[in-house]
Amino acid sequence: MTHTSALGASTGERPELGDWSSFEELARLQRDRLPELLDRALRSPFYAARYAAGGAPVTAGDFDAIALTGKQDLRDCYPFGLLAVDRRELATYHESSGTSGHPTASYYTDEDWIDLAERYARKWVGITPEDTFLVRTPYALVITGHLAQAAGRLRGATVVPGDARSLALPLARIVRLMVSLDVSLTWCNPTEAVMIAAAARAAGLRPDVDFPSLRAMFVAAEPMTAARKRRLSEIWGGATIVEEYGSTETGTVAGECPEGQLHLWADRAIFEVYSPETGRITPDGRGQLVVTPLYREAMPLLRYNLADDVEISYAPCPCGWVLPTVRVFGRAGFGYPVGERTVTQNQVEELVFGLPREFEVMFWRAQATPSALVLEFEAPEDIREHAARELGAAIDETLAIPHRITALPPGTLVPMDALTAERDILKARYLFGPDESWDKALMYQ
Structure with missing residues (x-):
């Protein structure tokens, strides 16, 4: 047709x-x-x-x-x-x-x-x-x-x-x-x-x-x-x-x-x-x-x-x-050696987002070293230690590799300013008054 x-x-x-x-x-x-x-x-x-x-x-x-x-x-x-x-x-x-x-x-x-x-x-x-x-x-x-x-x-x-x-x-x-x-x-x-x-x-x-x-x-x-x-x-x-x-x-x-x-x-x-x-x-x-x-x-x-x-x-x-x-x-299909295993991003991601929703884990990062998986994630203060323990237990059970886990305050991995800032985007300007800063003349920011 x-x-x-x-x-x-x-x-x-x-x-x-x-x-x-x-x-x-x-x-x-x-x-x-x-x-x-x-x-x-x-x-x-x-x-x-x-x-x-x-x-x-x-x-x-x-x-x-x-x-x-x-x-x-x-x-x-x-x-x-x-x-x-x-x-x-x-x-x-x-x-x-x-x-x-x-x-x-x-x-x-x-x-x-x-x-x-x-x-x-x-x-x-x-x-x-x-x-x-x-x-x-x-x-x-x-x-x-x-x-x-x-x-x-x-x-x-x-x-x-x-x-x-x-x-x-x-x-x-x-x-x-x-x-x-x-x-x-x-x-x-x-x-x-x-x-x-x-x-x-x-x-x-x-x-x-x-x-x-x-x-x-x-x-x-x-x-x-x-x-x-x-x-x-x-x-x-x-x-x-x-x-x-x-x-x-x-x-x-x-x-x-x-x-x-x-x-x-x-x-x-x-x-x-x-x-x-x-x-x-x-x-x-x-x-x-x-x-x-x-x-x-x-x-x-x-x-x-x-x-x-x-x-x-x-x-x-x-x-x-x-x-x-x-x-x-x-x-995500490629892995890095940790201890005696090869660890992929998908494997770690499944465990991080397998944590209960109530833990409010949204942002994380991990680094695979030969000696241990080093993992950091953000979580609210009242459940931070609990979430770290649960994630560690999941890694032990599923991957059985050495690991170091750190639970961080919200805003550590993704700065709060990145979430809340309303930046001014200005058009180019050439003439300013006596009490105005002209430092941003011509700049679109």
């Missing part, structure tokens, strides 16, 4: 959930789409050069022989080495966060954006015109904020561009917006959801009571344990926590079903697993996630190795979606 939306007219045909009833039909959808994708990819300088000597993939049968595209390839192609359309057709340009020191570029056409928004909008709780949707992720260069905004507008919601890492919108102001606007949906990472809750408490509000309009929180960017997910819902009065998984290079690649499983949107991309140890690429199992977006116009990627540690399964899910499931381990 041909789609139209508030984002503009669509010229492409993209499948929707329910357009297939078996994994065989899903594979047929992928194969049928491949020739057009391969043709488009070969228009980019990178893939044209890769296959200049011959052997270019042109049919679905050629797919398995395609070499992986890696992050270094994207860095080497910076900025437009993977551009497959005229630059006049581009709608937006983005870059990764550049944590390695070398950002990668990503760009999208209007048609790409309709595909991106449709995938993000596949939330089982729905995004509707009745919703006020607070977007609390960065807008600067990365795709996350723009992605949620596009999906919210696609479904008719009122979008509040809350940004993140912005001096203009400190946590205290975000809390005020959520109350004043009756925010019903939010989009942020799990840590930010806890930070907003702490800021609400600092303002004298109860996150589990004083935000009755909040029905769901969309979260991503951090692998999350079941214990952390439960705690987030408890903190926010039973709000549904819905996970999402993607990247600036690919957009959303997986979303959560009503049964709590992450499903790969395999009608819009081909997903594979790469084993660095063996060099084998398989459709399922554990290894690094390889993604081939099927509807990408501006920047086609063939077998792009996202390099995230995942596990893909084609086992049936009780939700009934005929889509593979994925478990995302990311950095």
Whole structure:
């Protein structure tokens, strides 16, 4: 079917959930789409050069022989080495966060954006015109904020561009917006959801009571344990926590079903697993996630190795979606030696958020040393020692490793000023009166 939306007219045909009833039909959808994708990819300088000597993939049968595209390839192609359309057709340009020191570029056409928004909008709780949707992720260069905004507008919601890492919108102001606007949906990472809750408490509000309009929180960017997910819902009065998984290079690649499983949107991309140890690429199992977006116009990627540690399964899910499931381990899947064991972030997180809710533990940190796990967390004074004893007992029982635990007063790990400050953001100013300080002339702060 041909789609139209508030984002503009669509010229492409993209499948929707329910357009297939078996994994065989899903594979047929992928194969049928491949020739057009391969043709488009070969228009980019990178893939044209890769296959200049011959052997270019042109049919679905050629797919398995395609070499992986890696992050270094994207860095080497910076900025437009993977551009497959005229630059006049581009709608937006983005870059990764550049944590390695070398950002990668990503760009999208209007048609790409309709595909991106449709995938993000596949939330089982729905995004509707009745919703006020607070977007609390960065807008600067990365795709996350723009992605949620596009999906919210696609479904008719009122979008509040809350940004993140912005001096203009400190946590205290975000809390005020959520109350004043009756925010019903939010989009942020799990840590930010806890930070907003702490800021609400600092303002004298109860996150589990004083935000009755909040029905769901969309979260991503951090692998999350079941214990952390439960705690987030408890903190926010039973709000549904819905996970999402993607990247600036690919957009959303997986979303959560009503049964709590992450499903790969395999009608819009081909997903594979790469084993660095063996060099084998398989459709399922554990290894690094390889993604081939099927509807990408501006920047086609063939077998792009996202390099995230995942596990893909084609086992049936009780939700009934005929889509593979994925478990995302990311950095949380890697561990450090403590004593005779290897300890992962997920293992520690399960124990911290497994503490009773009444202990009000929200912020913690840990350092794994060869001799002991050193862990600190914030807790109210009256239950601080009790919480430390319970956590220590849980570590003894579950991990059986040496440990040193310190319970700290609230405000130690996350300063109270970060939760309560309402910073003044001023426009540039040039003329001042005789009793005014001109020290901040020209400064936006």
